[in-house]
Amino acid sequence: MAKYKCISCENICEISADHWKCECGGLFDVVYDNLTFQIDTDNPSLWRYKAMLPIEHMENIVDFQEGMTPLIQRELAGKSIYIKLDFMFPTGSFKDRGAAVLVSKMKEMGIKDVVEDSSGNAGASIAGYCAAAQIKCSIYLPAATSENKIKQIAAYGAEIVKIEGSRDKTAEAVLSAAEHTYYASHSYNPLFFEGTKTLAFEIWEQLGQKAPDAVIVPCGNGTMLLGVYYGFKQLVDLGQSRKMPKIYAVQSANCAPLYHAHHNMEAGVILPTIAEGISVGTPIRREQILKAVQETAGDFIVVSDEAVKEGLQTLYQMGIYTEPTSATVIAGYRQLMEQRVFSREDICVLPLTGSGLKKG
Numbered sequence: 001m002a003k004y005k006c007i008s009c010e011n012i013c014e015i016s017a018d019h020w021k022c023e024c025g026g027l028f029d030v031v032y033d034n035l036t037f038q039i040d041t042d043n044p045s046l047w048r049y050k051a052m053l054p055i056e057h058m059e060n061i062v063d064f065q066e067g068m069t070p071l072i073q074r075e076l077a078g079k080s081i082y083i084k085l086d087f088m089f090p091t092g093s094f095k096d097r098g099a100a101v102l103v104s105k106m107k108e109m110g111i112k113d114v115v116e117d118s119s120g121n122a123g124a125s126i127a128g129y130c131a132a133a134q135i136k137c138s139i140y141l142p143a144a145t146s147e148n149k150i151k152q153i154a155a156y157g158a159e160i161v162k163i164e165g166s167r168d169k170t171a172e173a174v175l176s177a178a179e180h181t182y183y184a185s186h187s188y189n190p191l192f193f194e195g196t197k198t199l200a201f202e203i204w205e206q207l208g209q210k211a212p213d214a215v216i217v218p219c220g221n222g223t224m225l226l227g228v229y230y231g232f233k234q235l236v237d238l239g240q241s242r243k244m245p246k247i248y249a250v251q252s253a254n255c256a257p258l259y260h261a262h263h264n265m266e267a268g269v270i271l272p273t274i275a276e277g278i279s280v281g282t283p284i285r286r287e288q289i290l291k292a293v294q295e296t297a298g299d300f301i302v303v304s305d306e307a308v309k310e311g312l313q314t315l316y317q318m319g320i321y322t323e324p325t326s327a328t329v330i331a332g333y334r335q336l337m338e339q340r341v342f343s344r345e346d347i348c349v350l351p352l353t354g355s356g357l358k359k360g
């Protein structure tokens with residue numbers, strides 16, 4: 001049975017439509033009692049892990065038979081690595097993992113109306129899954145957001161609510177709307193992270209039920225990073241894996257609040273970057289992200305836009321068409337190889353987050 005646990009006051013309560021954060025203001029995590037690890041091997045999608053997900057009745061799942069994305073082995077910087085094509089999802093990004101579980105649980109809770117505030121991949125995922133679940137979805141965006149960027153969200157029939165002023169004004173507006181409408185947030189709502197944890201289960205299963213030595217992920221809001229952490233942690237807790245992989249978080253040199261915090265450096269100026277998916281100045285789950293990387297003895301690194309462009313070219317030459325944010329892990333891996341962080345034997349996994357077909 002899944003419940004919410006507040007990360008601040010540790011209060012435990014039911015998962016319900018009434019709340020997405022604790023009365024004390026703290027964020028929730030999802031916790032389980034009496035969980036047994038069980039895979040439905042007949043199901044070729046991420047729903048094979050339903051025993052470890054918070055959906056109680058399977059008729060409520062919004063099912064695209066998504067997930068189990070390819071894990072391919074390639075040679076890069078003189079070493080064999082695994083690349084996980086995690087953009088191969090209905091809306092074109094790994095964020096569908098989060099939306100699949102969050103929107104299915106919303107359906108189970110009888111929620112008919114939600115708000116969210118992402119102009120990027122998370123917004124498209126929530127809008128797409130809400131369309132499939134026939135849930136009304138309003139996406140709050142800064143008025144300056146380009147029409148091109150919201151094409152996919154609008155195509156799914158989501159209502160676009162444009163807010164004048166800065167990104168902060170949009171955040172204020174959506175939090176105020178969330179007082180009376182359910183907040184299907186990709187950063188606040190813990191159910192989203194229950195979905196992204198399936199990435200860890202898949203990597204473990206595809207490597208022959210074994211955790212890799214390292215996972216290198218792009219990091220902004222930490223949706224993938226925390227998913228990877230929770231997933232592998234659950235595998236360890238349930239006796240399926242003896243170790244956690246080291247988690248390496250790649251931030252853009254132009255926007256690196258977590259990198260600066262981890263290395264006890266002064267906060268840097270935030271500038272635009274081509275790695276838009278990780279351009280997050282104030283990550284909501286900051287402390288959890290920092291703790292996850294520290295606990296696994298991983299690291300935070302930064303990459304320049306130039307290095308990201310090179311990484312993108314490398315992917316294109318492999319026949320892989322992704323958005324720039326995905327290529328941060330190629331740039332990050334190269335940097336770690338130059339620093340001789342990995343041995344030839346180390347198993348490194350690089351998940352790619354979003355399809356290049358989404359651009360333009």
Ligand SMILES: [Zn+2]
Nearest residue numbers: 006009022024
């Ligand atoms: Zn609390």
